[in-house]
Amino acid sequence: MSFRKYLVIxxxxxxxASGDALLARxxxxxxxxxxxxLLNVFAVLANPYILLGILSLLIFMWSYMxxxxxxDLSYVMPATAISYVLMTLLSIFxxxxxxxxxxxxxxxxxxxxxxxxxxxPLRTGDPPASVPAMDAAEEQR
Numbered sequence: 001m002s003f004r005k006y007l008v009i010x011x012x013x014x015x016x017a018s019g020d021a022l023l024a025r026x027x028x029x030x031x032x033x034x035x036x037x038l039l040n041v042f043a044v045l046a047n048p049y050i051l052l053g054i055l056s057l058l059i060f061m062w063s064y065m066x067x068x069x070x071x072d073l074s075y076v077m078p079a080t081a082i083s084y085v086l087m088t089l090l091s092i093f094x095x096x097x098x099x100x101x102x103x104x105x106x107x108x109x110x111x112x113x114x115x116x117x118x119x120x121p122l123r124t125g126d127p128p129a130s131v132p133a134m135d136a137a138e139e140q141r
Contacts, residue, residue: 005070009079012063017086019056024095026050071123078117081110 026049027033033040044050067076085107091097 005067008063008066008070009076012060012067012076012080013083013086015056015060015063016080017083017090019053019060020087021090021094022049022053022056024053024091026053028095075117075121075123078114082114084110 026044026047029049030044030047033044035041045054064076064080067079088099088103088107092099
């Protein structure tokens with residue numbers, strides 16, 4: 001796998017976990033909101049943590065879509081699951097949450113599963129049918 005592909009997978013992990021942690025921090029500051037009071041839902045968008053969280057999750061989505069363009073979903077999804085480890089560490093050290101032994105056991109199973117999937121090839125079947133315009137653009141690079 002090329003360095004660019006590793007970078008895409010890494011950005012999925014980093015921006016997914018940090019986006020969720022930023023949203024959690026912002027919502028703890030904003031307090032409870034109710035969908036029946038729509039103005040309160042939009043009012044939380046003034047919180048910088050929430051805005052940064054949304055931006056991080058948009059970058060995560062871009063990375064996720066990029067990863068799906070070169071790898072199977074069955075490879076990409078477990079790769080994103082490793083962000084649970086980072087998210088848990090952010091929860092402990094930045095949000096000061098308690099993580100009990102049951103959660104750590106679950107995270108251990110996730111890490112083992114990601115390790116098993118990481119040994120598989122990126123694509124397990126035939127590549128999808130290509131678009132002629134895309135092929136021409138790739139040849140110019």
